[in-house]
Amino acid sequence: MSDTAILINTGVTVAAIVVLIVRFRLNPVIALVLGSCYLGLSTGLGVSKTVEEITAGFGDVMAEIGLLIAFGVLIGAILRDLRAIERLVDKLLKVFGERRIPYAMALTIATLLQSIFLDVLLVISGPLARGIGKRLGPRGVARMATALAIALECGIVFTVPGVGALALAGLLHVPLGKYLLFGLVVVIPTVTIAIAIMSVLFARGWWDPAKDEMADEIVAPEARPQGGPGTVAAVDLRKPPALxxxxxxxxxxxxxxATGAVAEMLEWSNPVVAFLSSPVVALLLGLVGTCLIGRRFMGQPAVESALGSGLRDSGQILLLNGVGGCLAAVLAAAGLGDILGKYFSANTWAPLLLVWLMAAVLHIAVGSVTISAITSAGLLAPIAPSLGLDPVLIALSAGAGSLFMVHLTSNTFWLLQSLLGQTTRGALKTVSVGVSVASVVALGPILALNLVL
Incomplete structure (x- = not known):
């Protein structure tokens, strides 16, 4: 099949999925699987190969993040019934105030917490951000969801030791210290300005809670009727544990x-540290410890009730992430990344803009921030010296472009949609548009750095 036909069928697939979900309100799981089937068959993969890629894509995603999602949600469920999140929200509101919380939380995540695996960080910070959002009025969820999305994605590519940042620095032979310095120069204004722009849009009526937020299926502990599930100790805590x-x-x-990430950066190997610092084991230990604290202050029945509600919450999140992997796998099997790479060259007057554009197109197609950044940077890395550009600028431009249009093939999109209680329409605003705004804003400090280097 010709490259043009594959590109057209990919565009039709993505557009059809969006229409099915947003216009016809088809369940995202069904829409994504249908889209994956159409794309595989229409691009010539055949029946067997299409089914193989769909099942393999689902399995690969579950193998990578399935347990992490489950453990994170279960920890959050117990913390919720211990009222830990509400109490922490009160502290944050007192310290930062309503207007500054989105900025403070986003900058902390984007600059200081990138040693934590993205999905681990998201499933832990998501419930907290949602709790804060509920306290900030009708646009609170929108503000917090946007802040979290921008912070997570920008941190990956701009901040050491974000996985994308490390990959880009290694590919272009940029010293990590230099990448860290220039990355901070880019990420701090990018996160701040992008959140401010989105906040203005929301304030002017671009957010409709009735259509952009999901109704809470599980009632908050303080609103549950006495004697109902989850009320044991969640309401009757006489002496709540210290935060x-x-x-x-x-x-x-x-x-x-974090210890594991530092050890890997330092190339220090220890089997005990490697085992305990693996995200799955570390979060399992965190879950066991949280269960013990919950048992001490709430009692075992309340802990079991919290775990039950957490398991129900995690089911939808796992399915959505899995089917996102289905479509991404079919896109990769169709060879879309290689096709797009053929259409770009370095003979242009604006190489940094070219790198940004290349990464943006690749990301829209394949749905992976890291892969699109590495691919676009790698295509221009060999000729970077002849362009008269510092390699760190090539890397940062690729990272910025790879943020453009986080959409339905992204695991992060579906995690943010579920954990922040948004509809798909709402997530398209906060995640897709919000991170795209950050992608464009990042060009400003990058081009400014080019003037001084």
């Missing part, structure tokens, strides 16, 4: 994960 005690297992898990 440092409640969060100590979770913080311990994050410290273990």
């Amino acid at each position: 440092p005690v409640v969060f100590s297992p979770l913080l311990g898990a994050l410290v273990l994960i």
Whole structure:
């Protein structure tokens, strides 16, 4: 099949999925699988290969993040019934105030927490951001969802040791210290300005809670009727545990994960540290510790009730992430990334804009921030010296472009949609548009750096 036919069928697939979900309100799981089937068959993969890629894509995603999602949601369920999240929200509101919370949380995630695996960080921070959003009025969820999406995606590519940043620095032989310095120069204004732009849009009526937010299926602990599921100790806590005690297992898990990342950067190997610092083991230990604290202050029946509700919550999240992997696998099997790479060259007057555009197109097609950034940067890396550009600018431009249009093939999109309680329409605004705004804003400081280097 010709390259043009594959490109056309890919465009039709993505457009059809969006229409099915947004216009006809078809369940995203069904729409994504249908789209994956059409794309595989229309691009000549055949019946067997299409089914193989769909099942393999689902399995690969589940193998990578399935347990992480489940453990994170279960920890959050117990913390919710311990009222830890509500109490922490109160502290944050007192310290930062309503207007500054989205900025403070986003900048912290984007600059200081990138040693934590993205999906681990998201399933932990998502419930907290949603809790804060509910306290900020009708546009609170929109503000917090946008701040979290921008922070997570920008941190991956701009901040060391984000996985995308490390890959780009290695590919273009940029010293990590230099990449860290220039990455901070880019990420701080990018996150701040992008959130401000989106906040203005929301304030002017671009967010409709009735259409952009999902109704809470599981009632908050304080609103549950007496004697109903989940009320044991969640309402009747006579002596609630101190916040440092409640969060100590979770913080311990994050410290273990961060330790593993630092050890890997330093190329230091220890089997015990490697085992304990793996995200799955670290979060499992955090879950066990949280269960013990919950049992001590709520009782075992309340812990079991919280775990039950957490398991129900995690089901939809797991399915959505899995089917996102289905479409991404079919796109990769169709060879779309290789096709798009043929149409770009370096003979242009604006190479940094070319790198950005190349990464943006690749990301729209394949749905992976890291892959699109690495591919676009790699295509121009060999001729970077002849262009008279510092390699760090090539890397940052590729990272910025790879943020453009996070959409339905992204695991992060569906995690943010579910954990923040958004409809698909709402997530398209906060995630797809919000991160795209950050992608464009990032060009400003990158081009400014080019003037001084």
